[in-house]
Amino acid sequence: MATTVLPRPKAYDDSFFKPISIWLTTTDHKLIGIMYMVTGVLSFVVGGIFALVMRLQLSQPNLHIVDAETYNQIVSAHGVTMIFFFVTIFLTGIANYMVPIMIGARDMAFPRVNLLGFWLVPVSIILYYSGFFTGGALDAGWTGYAPLTEKLYQGKSLGVDFWALSIIVWAISGIMASTNFLTTILGLRAPGMRFSRLPLFVWAQVSTSILLLVVGAPLALAMILLEFDRQLGTQFFTTAGRPVLYQHLFWFFGHPEVYIMILPGFGMISEIIPVFARKPLFGYMSMVAALFGIVFLSMTVWAHHMFTVGMNTYVEGFFMLMTMLIAVPTGIKFFNWIATAWWGSVEFTVPMKFAFGFLATFLIGGLTGIYLASVPVDTQLHQSYYVVAHLHYVLFGGSVFTIMAGIYYWFPKITGRLLGRTLGEWNFWTLFVGFNGTFLIMHTLGLEGMPRRIATYANPAWAATNLIITVSSFLIAFSVLLLLINLVQSWRNGEIAGNDPWQGNTLEWATTSPPPPYNFERIPPVRSFMPLRDLRESGELVES
Amino acid sequence: MAARVRALLTFAGLAATAVVLSSCDVGGLHPIFPNPVSPNGQDIYNTYLLISIPAIVIFLGVEIALLWVVLRYRRSKQPAGYVPPQVHGNTTLEVVWTVIPLIIVLAIAAGSFVELQRDFQPISNEQMTVVVSGYQFGWRYDYGNGVIVNQPGTLVGDVTPFVVPTHTLVKLQFRSSDVIHSWWVPAISGKTDAVPGYDNFSWLKIDQVGKWRGECAELCGAGHSTMQIIVQAMDQSDFNNWMDQQKAAAAKASPSPSP
Numbered sequence: 001m002a003t004t005v006l007p008r009p010k011a012y013d014d015s016f017f018k019p020i021s022i023w024l025t026t027t028d029h030k031l032i033g034i035m036y037m038v039t040g041v042l043s044f045v046v047g048g049i050f051a052l053v054m055r056l057q058l059s060q061p062n063l064h065i066v067d068a069e070t071y072n073q074i075v076s077a078h079g080v081t082m083i084f085f086f087v088t089i090f091l092t093g094i095a096n097y098m099v100p101i102m103i104g105a106r107d108m109a110f111p112r113v114n115l116l117g118f119w120l121v122p123v124s125i126i127l128y129y130s131g132f133f134t135g136g137a138l139d140a141g142w143t144g145y146a147p148l149t150e151k152l153y154q155g156k157s158l159g160v161d162f163w164a165l166s167i168i169v170w171a172i173s174g175i176m177a178s179t180n181f182l183t184t185i186l187g188l189r190a191p192g193m194r195f196s197r198l199p200l201f202v203w204a205q206v207s208t209s210i211l212l213l214v215v216g217a218p219l220a221l222a223m224i225l226l227e228f229d230r231q232l233g234t235q236f237f238t239t240a241g242r243p244v245l246y247q248h249l250f251w252f253f254g255h256p257e258v259y260i261m262i263l264p265g266f267g268m269i270s271e272i273i274p275v276f277a278r279k280p281l282f283g284y285m286s287m288v289a290a291l292f293g294i295v296f297l298s299m300t301v302w303a304h305h306m307f308t309v310g311m312n313t314y315v316e317g318f319f320m321l322m323t324m325l326i327a328v329p330t331g332i333k334f335f336n337w338i339a340t341a342w343w344g345s346v347e348f349t350v351p352m353k354f355a356f357g358f359l360a361t362f363l364i365g366g367l368t369g370i371y372l373a374s375v376p377v378d379t380q381l382h383q384s385y386y387v388v389a390h391l392h393y394v395l396f397g398g399s400v401f402t403i404m405a406g407i408y409y410w411f412p413k414i415t416g417r418l419l420g421r422t423l424g425e426w427n428f429w430t431l432f433v434g435f436n437g438t439f440l441i442m443h444t445l446g447l448e449g450m451p452r453r454i455a456t457y458a459n460p461a462w463a464a465t466n467l468i469i470t471v472s473s474f475l476i477a478f479s480v481l482l483l484l485i486n487l488v489q490s491w492r493n494g495e496i497a498g499n500d501p502w503q504g505n506t507l508e509w510a511t512t513s514p515p516p517p518y519n520f521e522r523i524p525p526v527r528s529f530m531p532l533r534d535l536r537e538s539g540e541l542v543e544s
Numbered sequence: 545m546a547a548r549v550r551a552l553l554t555f556a557g558l559a560a561t562a563v564v565l566s567s568c569d570v571g572g573l574h575p576i577f578p579n580p581v582s583p584n585g586q587d588i589y590n591t592y593l594l595i596s597i598p599a600i601v602i603f604l605g606v607e608i609a610l611l612w613v614v615l616r617y618r619r620s621k622q623p624a625g626y627v628p629p630q631v632h633g634n635t636t637l638e639v640v641w642t643v644i645p646l647i648i649v650l651a652i653a654a655g656s657f658v659e660l661q662r663d664f665q666p667i668s669n670e671q672m673t674v675v676v677s678g679y680q681f682g683w684r685y686d687y688g689n690g691v692i693v694n695q696p697g698t699l700v701g702d703v704t705p706f707v708v709p710t711h712t713l714v715k716l717q718f719r720s721s722d723v724i725h726s727w728w729v730p731a732i733s734g735k736t737d738a739v740p741g742y743d744n745f746s747w748l749k750i751d752q753v754g755k756w757r758g759e760c761a762e763l764c765g766a767g768h769s770t771m772q773i774i775v776q777a778m779d780q781s782d783f784n785n786w787m788d789q790q791k792a793a794a795a796k797a798s799p800s801p802s803p
C-alpha cells in the first residue's frame with residue numbers, strides 16, 4: 001500500500017518567477033494570483049491613507065485640514081478603493097492561486113481570459129484615479145447616488161465619468177474571473193474530486209462567482225445609464241426622472257457585493273480551523289448549504305439600504321424579513337466553526353489567531369445587522385456612524401481579518417517561506433485592539449445623531465469619542481505597517497517553510513512550496529474532502 | 545501562558561467597555577438614542593430594546609464559547625499525544641442551531657413589522673401639515689398659510705428653529721428641489737428622505753416644550769455637514785404669538801397686491 005505516489009523535492013525553488021518579463025505575459029494562474037494580491041495590498045495601503053486623512057479631519061470639531069469638497073472626494077475614494085480595488089481584488093487573487101491547486105488542476109480553464117481579466121484591473125484603477133487630475137474625482141460617496149452625480153450637480157469635473165467607466169471595466173473583469181472560476185471548478189477537478197469532496201474554500205468560490213455573475217451586469221447597467229444621463233442628456237436618474245431607480249440597480253449589486261467580499265473569507269476560515277484544531281470540519285453539508293442559502297437570500301435584500309426613501313410598508317416588511325433570515329445560515333456557519341474547534345487540540349498560530357479574531361468581531365457586525373434590518377430601528381441608524389461601525393465590523397472584522405488569516409496561512413505555500421511569527425503576533429494584537437478601539441465606540445456616535453460622510457461637525461459632545469477613534473485608527477495603520485515589513489522581510493529571508501508546514505488537509509500542501517508551473521508532477525488521488533490527510537495517514541506520502 | 549493572559553486581558557477590556565457603555569452616560573457616550581420626545585420615536589426606542597434582549601444573550605453566549613475554546617482546548621492544555629475525536633457533524637445539533645435562530649429572527653421581524661404598521665403608514669388625522677423642502681444647503685418649512693421658515697445651513701452658531709406647537713399631531717411632507725436629502729432629528733424619530741420627484745412623509749407629536757437638534761443624513765454636496773436642524777416645540781399660545789409675528793413679517797417683506 002505504501003507506494004511512493006508523491007515524490008516531493010524538499011528543495012526551495014522560486015527561480016521560475018524571477019525574470020520580470022514573465023510577469024507581463026504570464027497565463028500561469030499562480031503568478032496572476034500573486035499580481036492580483038499585490039494589487040490588493042497596495043490598494044489597501046492607499047485606501048488606508050484616505051481613511052487616516054478622514055480621521056484627522058474628524059478628530060476634533062470644526063477642523064478644516066481639507067475642505068469639504070476634498071473631504072467628499074476622500075470619503076468616496078476610501079470606499080471605492082477598499083471595496084472595488086482591495087477586498088474583491090485580493091480575494092480574486094487568492095482564489096486564482098488556490099482554487100486550481102485545491103481541486104488538483106494544472107491551471108484555470110481559460111488561462112488567457114485570466115490574463116485579460118487581470119490586466120483590466122489596472123485599467124479600471126487608472127481610470128478611477130484619473131478623476132483626481134481632471135478637476136476632482138467622484139465626491140458622492142462610493143455609492144454615487146443620483147441625482148448628486150448628475151451633470152447638473154457635477155458638471156465641472158469628469159470625476160464621475162471616470163468612476164463610472166472604471167466600474168464598468170471592473171465589472172467586466174469580475175464577470176470574466178467568475179466565468180473562469182466556475183468553468184474551472186466544474187471541468188478541471190482531479191479524478192475523485194467529487195462535489196461532495198470539494199474543499200469549503202472552493203465551494204465559497206463557486207458561490208461568490210455565481211453572485212458576481214448575477215449582479216455584475218446590473219452594476220455595469222446602472223453606470224451605463226448614468227453615463228447616458230450625463231453625456232447624452234437622457235433622464236433616467238435626474239430630478240425629472242427616477243433617482244430611486246438608481247438605488248435599486250446599485251444595491252442589487254451592492255448588497256450581494258458584501259457577500260462577494262465575505263464568502264471567500266468564510267471559505268478560508270473553514271479551511272484554517274480544522275487544520276489547527278486537528279479535527280474535520282463539523283457539518284460539511286450544512287456548511288455548503290448555508291453558503292448557497294446566503295447566495296439566494298443576498299439577492300432578495302437589496303432594498304434594506306433604502307428604508308428611508310418612502311416605500312410601501314409591506315415591501316419594506318418583505319426586505320426586512322429576508323435580511324433577517326440571512327442570520328440563520330450565518331448562524332449555522334458560526335456554530336459549525338465553534339463545534340469544529342470544540343474538543344480539538346487547538347494550536348493558536350497566527351492564522352488561527354486571526355480566524356478567532358474574525359469570529360469574535362464578525363459576530364458584532366452580524367448582530368448589529370439585525371438592528372439595521374428592522375425597518376423602524378433602521379430609520380434611526382441608517383446613514384449614521386452606527387452604520388459605519390456596522391459595515392466595518394463586517395468588512396474589517398470580517399473580510400480583512402479573514403484575509404489576514406489567509407495571508408499568514410498561505411504565504412508559506414506561495415513564497416516557500418514562513419511569515420515571521422513574532423511580527424505576526426504583534427500584527428494580530430495591534431490590529432485587534434486598534435480595530436475595536438476604532439469601531440466599537442463609533443456605534444454610540446451614530447446613536448447620538450452623528451451622520452456619516454459629514455466633512456466636519458460643530459457638536460462638542462462628539463469630540464472625545466472622535467479623538468479616541470482617531471488615535472485607535474493610527475494603531476491600525478501601525479499594524480498594517482508591521483504586516484508590510486513582515487511580508488517583505490519574510491519573502492526575502494524568512495524561514496524555509498517546506499511543503500506542508502501546517503499539516504494541511506487539502507491538495508495545495510501536497511506539492512512543493514512554491515508549486516511548479518504545472519502544480520503537480522502526478523495528480524494525487526482524492527478519497528475524501530481531506531485528501532492530503534488521507535495520504536499522510538495511509539503512508540502514501542513520502543518526502544524524497 | 546503569556547498568550548492566555550493577553551487573551552484574558554483583551555476580553556476583560558472588551559467586557560468592561562461594554563459594561564461602561566451600557567450603564568452610564570459619561571463623556572457623551574450613549575448606548576441608545578436620546579430620550580424620545582415623540583410617540584413614534586418612543587416606539588422605535590422600544591423596538592431597539594426588544595432586539596437587544598436576544599442580541600445581548602447571543603453575543604455573550606458565542607463570545608463565552610469562543611473564550612472557552614481559547615482557554616480550554618488549546619494544544620498546551622490538552623494531554624500530550626491527545627487525538628481529538630474525529631466528529632464530522634451531528635444532525636440533531638445542527639437542526640437545533642438552525643431552528644432556534646430562525647424562531648428568534650421571526651419573532652424580531654414580527655415585532656418590527658407591527659411597529660412598522662403602527663407608525664409608518666400614511667396618517668390622515670393630522671392637526672397641522674408642514675411641507676419640509678430640502679435644498680443645497682438648508683431646509684425650508686412651509687406652514688401652508690403663507691408662512692415659510694427658511695433654515696439655511698451653517699456650522700457657526702444655531703440655525704433658525706423650525707417651530708411646532710406642543711400636543712399637536714403634525715404631518716411632515718418632504719420634498720426636494722435638487723438632490724436627495726434626509727431629515728433627521730434623533731430625539732424625535734427616525735429619518736425621512738427628501739427625494740426629488742415625489743412627496744415623502746413622516747409625523748411628530750411633541751408633548752413638552754424644548755429644542756432638539758438634528759442634521760441632514762444623506763450626502764448632498766459640499767455643504768452637507770452645514771445642514772443643521774433645530775426643532776423647537778412651544779405651548780399653543782406661544783406658538784400662536786410666534787405665528788402672528790411670522791405672518792406680520794411675511795406681509796411686510798412682500799406686501800400683497802391691494803385689490
